[in-house]
Amino acid sequence: MAETSPLLVVEGPNYKPTINTNYSKDSIPITSTFPTDKITAVDDKIPTVDYFMLLSDDPDERSLAIKSLSRACEDYGFFHLVNHGVPDSIFEGVFKGISDFFDPDEVEDRKQYEKKHPTDRIRWGLRSYPGENREYLKVVVHPQFHCPPKPVGFSEAMEEYFKRLREVVHGLAKALSKTLGLEEGYIEKAFNLESGFDVSAMNLYPPNFRSKGSVGVPDHTDPGLFVSLICDVNSGLQILSHKGNWINANIPRNTIFMQIGDHLEILSNGKYKSHVHRVVLEKNKVKRISVATLHGPSLDTFVSPAIEFVDKSHRPAYRGMTYKQSLEANGGDEIDVQSNIEHLRLA
Ligand SMILES: O=C(O)CCC(=O)C(=O)O
Numbered sequence: 001m002a003e004t005s006p007l008l009v010v011e012g013p014n015y016k017p018t019i020n021t022n023y024s025k026d027s028i029p030i031t032s033t034f035p036t037d038k039i040t041a042v043d044d045k046i047p048t049v050d051y052f053m054l055l056s057d058d059p060d061e062r063s064l065a066i067k068s069l070s071r072a073c074e075d076y077g078f079f080h081l082v083n084h085g086v087p088d089s090i091f092e093g094v095f096k097g098i099s100d101f102f103d104p105d106e107v108e109d110r111k112q113y114e115k116k117h118p119t120d121r122i123r124w125g126l127r128s129y130p131g132e133n134r135e136y137l138k139v140v141v142h143p144q145f146h147c148p149p150k151p152v153g154f155s156e157a158m159e160e161y162f163k164r165l166r167e168v169v170h171g172l173a174k175a176l177s178k179t180l181g182l183e184e185g186y187i188e189k190a191f192n193l194e195s196g197f198d199v200s201a202m203n204l205y206p207p208n209f210r211s212k213g214s215v216g217v218p219d220h221t222d223p224g225l226f227v228s229l230i231c232d233v234n235s236g237l238q239i240l241s242h243k244g245n246w247i248n249a250n251i252p253r254n255t256i257f258m259q260i261g262d263h264l265e266i267l268s269n270g271k272y273k274s275h276v277h278r279v280v281l282e283k284n285k286v287k288r289i290s291v292a293t294l295h296g297p298s299l300d301t302f303v304s305p306a307i308e309f310v311d312k313s314h315r316p317a318y319r320g321m322t323y324k325q326s327l328e329a330n331g332g333d334e335i336d337v338q339s340n341i342e343h344l345r346l347a
């Protein structure tokens with residue numbers, strides 16, 4: 001989701017991603033030496049969380065589900081969400097709508113959504129160089145829903161999906177609060193989720209079926225409470241795990257892949273972590289569509305480590321800032337949703 005910058009990709013437990021903070025979203029990244037041969041990952045276990053059980057009326061069942069969510073957040077920082085209640089037909093409508101929107105014959109028409117103004121609520125872009133290969137459409141979907149009106153049925157399919165996803169956001173925010181030992185409305189209130197700023201990136205890899213290397217999106221983390229991701233092809237996303245190795249995030253169709261965002265890491269004073277991830281391409285063999293939605297606090301919410309996670313032996317590990325300030329900190333616009341967590345970490 002975030003505007004991304006090319007990073008040095010190195011394997012191993014000592015891997016430390018270094019974000020190129022001088023990167024400007026309008027500049028072309030320097031990619032001639034991008035080490036595209038080192039983007040391997042292994043298959044590993046990814047936890048599964050049952051959304052239906054998180055909301056169960058049976059207290060034993062609910063408490064088991066909360067425990068498994070808590071382990072998934074603390075030990076991993078990402079998980080597959082199943083039984084989320086969003087019907088398959090809605091997923092299919094979304095993938096069809098996006099595929100139609102990215103019609104290769106209509107590229108000229110899409111240029112109307114190129115960057116115009118810092119407050120753009122719809123923005124289109126095409127990245128085609130060794131360090132990044134994707135065509136994307138970013139839209140702000142909450143508190144107001146935005147979407148191009150064409151092609152027929154696209155906006156309706158997206159609106160339906162985001163409406164259902166919103167219910168999941170509220171349910172999960174409650175459950176996450178409980179996993180942190182807080183009252184269930186805590187995150188909802190602390191992040192003012194009623195006015196939460198959600199941006200969705202719809203990605204097509206590779207753009208026009210011509211990739212210039214294996215990198216779809218380079219290493220990055222995403223701002224926000226959490227990111228929800230769906231995709232039509234079960235491959236491509238890699239995550240730097242808590243063990244320090246890159247793992248494949250295989251995402252079965254109709255599963256929602258959830259990742260902790262930077263601002264939950266900050267609120268929990270580092271108890272939960274936002275993980276570096278990237279997208280790799282199988283050159284031109286596979287066309288892949290994904291929808292990565294960043295569910296954030298309201299733009300004016302000041303996010304800093306909550307007092308519940310700060311004491312003598314746990315000093316605040318992050319500086320506080322409003323969500324808007326942190327989205328714009330690298331010189332980007334709100335819709336770019338760039339991470340700046342590297343700058344907020346206190347040594
Ligand atoms: O396409 C994907 O699997 C992930 C995309 C992503 O990380 C992003 O848009 O932030």
Ligand SMILES: [Fe+2]
Pocket residue numbers: 001002220221222227277292
């Ligand atoms: Fe991302």
